[in-house]
């Protein structure tokens with residue numbers, strides 16, 4: 001456990017006990033106590049430390065892994081000797097295996113599926129970690145509770161053709177999460193058939209969302225968004241959805257010490273084509289976990305760990321029944337996902353193009369890989385003083401000097417910057433680019449993310 005977390009937990013529990021004492025001194029505000037945010041589980045600090053030492057699976061540090069690589073890493077962790085069973089459910093559009101893995105002898109059936117969108121790999125990494133935790137730590141009290149009370153069913157990396165291209169859709173171009181009704185894709189059919197066969201009590205729909213999302217109208221990026229999906233247009237809350245909301249509160253209790261203020265709620269408009277919604281309609285208490293972004297976590301390794309801890313918290317609450325009665329208000333009060341902030345604003349430079357007057361402009365850049373800041377294109381140019389971006393570089397006093405991308409077929413004369421073109425320019429103290437202090441060549445150089453201070 002990091003010192004920071006230990007400190008956070010300490011502060012959190014001190015605040016908690018102080019608040020409890022204060023309440024006891026007053027006259028019986030019983031309902032307020034019942035509605036309070038539940039404290040983090042008492043095992044959290046120890047499991048956090050165990051994760052770093054003996055749970056995190058090696059060789060999944062690059063989030064663009066192929067499905068074959070994921071199975072080469074995770075498959076050996078899920079053997080019969082460790083209590084796992086595996087079957088092939090079917091094949092993807094391009095013939096890659098769709099495998100169902102299960103573990104546990106209990107009566108509470110849980111179905112978890114990941115990477116329905118091929119470029120949303122965070123939870124798949126966490127599921128490999130979960131396999132290792134379940135298989136290598138059979139005496140751990142949580143593992144014992146889970147084994148006794150739950151049967152965990154996994155459909156990991158369920159869009160392998162999308163994963164191999166690191167793209168959202170499957171090989172046929174179908175968005176599998178808009179195919180829950182039509183079942184046109186083999187991937188959707190596999191998940192649907194498995195759910196119909198198992199009739200699980202709980203479902204976990206594991207995704208990644210755009211990293212630019214803010215939590216409500218705060219400037220905080222959403223690290224994780226949660227949703228207990230609606231099962232009808234009226235967005236009613238029946239007993240099954242109420243259970244899903246309790247599980248979401250249990251997850252929030254785990255995450256709050258790490259990313260408080262960066263947890264959001266996904267919009268619960270009913271979508272009759274989406275798996276979460278239709279799984280909820282089938283009577284399964286379903287929770288959507290969307291991993292967003294944390295600045296400085298380009299391969300989502302921190303988010304991977306938070307996914308693992310969140311899933312363990314949720315599953316343990318299911319096993320023990322401790323979710324019962326957790327206050328819905330602590331779910332409802334989560335801010336919804338708000339604005340999506342663009343990736344990078346270069347503010348206040350002077351555009352220097354040969355033969356043209358200099359112009360003071362701001363530049364907005366979006367990246368194909370926002371956390372890695374790779375594949376930049378110009379999103380806008382001009383007066384962007386009102387725009388808020390995930391990151392801002394102050395270019396006051398510098399010239400913006402565009403240059404041609406390598407291999408550009410036709411050299412522009414002069415080279416200009418226009419929306420939807422690749423972002424290639426220098427920031428220079430000299431209008432002809434002779435005294436360069438920073439360069440964006442499509443990708444940000446990770447060793448020099450911004451001009452040195454005092455350039």
Ligand SMILES: [Zn+2]
Pocket residue numbers: 116117120177207208
């Ligand atoms: Zn998704």
